[in-house]
Amino acid sequence: MQYRGLALALACACFLTGPVCAQGKLPGVFKNFKITRALRARWFNKVRFQVNNRLLTVPARSQAANALALRLTSPLLRTSVLEPAKPRPLSPAPKNIRQAVFTLQHSPQTRGKGSAFAVNINGKIWGVTAKHVLNDIGREPYIELFDENGKPFYTQITTLKEGHLRGADIAIFKIPPQLGKYIAPLEADETLPSPRNPAQSAGFSHGNFAWFNKIDVLFSSTHRILARYQDFPVLNGYCGSPLLVNGKAVGVFVGIVGNTNTQRAAWRALLDHKPINDFNQIVPMQWVRRLAEQVETPGQSVGTLVRVLGRPITHLTPDEAVLQIVQFRNGRVFKQIPACPFMDYLHLERFFDIEANDKIRVVIQRNGQPGTRPTELWYDLDISTGTLAGPADSHSMR
Incomplete structure (x- = not known):
């Protein structure tokens, strides 16, 4: 009986991953086990990227994979019909948000890119990114923008002030005045978001513009905000993007702490054992203001x-x-x-x-x-x- 169960499990695994045309070749109970491409697609969430205001769909492993596995084997036990999955609607990013974020790169010819955004602090426009992004692309990178015809152009900038890599992992730079008509700066809001606040984010993953229209805020303090990005996984290059509440920048995304590390962390009790996979770290906006104050009034910033x-x-x-x-x-x-x-x-x-x-x-x-x-x-x-x-x-x- 033990080996018979193992053989059945192996047969199911091969059948699920095999070609669709192989369905009719299996004998016995498997003749009624109809696996189509649509059904197989239910093993994956629909993940959407927004590239130049076009929505692209790519697969990502579902968090409910175990539950779906049980449902997929239900025809072996009973004759129930599975309803098709309903995709989550994803709205495009607002135009002003799209014009506030851009990429940073070492030179116009290089491929490696990080995210950055423009923000208005005390009446002055600043560019903001993550400090560790500069460790990869240098302290005098180029920002990529697009002209009226959609053609990219590049402008070199110089970093003015940086925070601590293990604390305020952020850096700021001045936006050249001639770029004002191509950039719409965000307004800053130092109010810490709560789990009741609907939050969003926009940035670039692998150089492609990405818009998160639903973010769960898990924990907020003056030193860090923790969040879970729902719509699709964060990829390389997203660090330096803004966290948004009501269209205003409340923080800067600086990276992910994996679930393996968080389970052993001494601060894990702060989150009351919330069932999440990864922590998305955001530096609160007040640290951006303090960096700007250090530039404007050296020695007087508190x-x-x-x-x-x-x-x-x-x-x-x-x-x-x-x-x-x-x-x-x-x-x-x-x-x-x-x-x-x-x-x-x-x-x-x-x-x-x-x-x-x-x-x-x-x-x-x-x-x-x-x-x-x-x-x-x-x-x-x-x-x-x-x-x-x-x-x-x-x-x-x-």
Whole structure:
């Protein structure tokens, strides 16, 4: 019986993946098992890309593959009729959104591209992308736009300010004035989106314009927004694109954290075990404004306040990032976890079993000047007395 079941499973697998014309050649119970191309297509979601305002459909593996597998084998058990799948409607991107996003590349001849967009901050137009995109294409890339006849042309730009790769993974640049008639900048909104807010996004995957008309916001903090992009998977080149709520830019897409890593992450409890595959990371819009302020008023920009257990620790600037948090008990390291930009530092009790005499150390890394190593700053919070020691660099604390 064991081998008979294995043989039946192998036969089903070969039949499902084999050519349609092979249906009539199988004996016995398989004669009533009608597999058509349409039915086979039900194993895949319909994924749509928008290329120059044209919708293209490509296959992507369904998240409900296991459930569909059970339904596909139902003719072996009963004579039920499967209704054809109804595709999800996908509306085209609004014209002003399409004119706000563009690609960055090393030179007009190169193929590797990243996404970027234009945004209005305090009356000035800035170009925004992800910092790690510049690590791939250089600090003086070309932006690709299209003239009135739809012909592409390229303009070189220079990056003005960059954030920390492990924190505000973003960079800004000035939009040349002569490009104003080809670009429609977005308005910035620093309001953090909630799961109740309908969100969208637009950018470029492999150089093709892509429009997400439904995004689920999972978690928002001043350091990171986590989201799930529903309509199709994010591909290479999408980093640097905007997250949109009511047509306004609320953040910058900077990458994906795979499900394998998130299952082991110490901050996983923040999401209350939501059943998702990957996390899409977005840097909130306030960090873009802070970068712009560092360019406009050097030395006067104020960072975002970091609180630990309700106690103010320091103001975090865009070129700084929290690296790790260490718990000391009886003078020894009791627990340490690597920090993530979307950790809720205000409620560390969700990550640590804190006692009255413990000490908490927050390790912050600051970008160095070009050609120099980053600096680490340590802040120690004594739980029993509420006193804060620091900042001190890593050498003086050893």
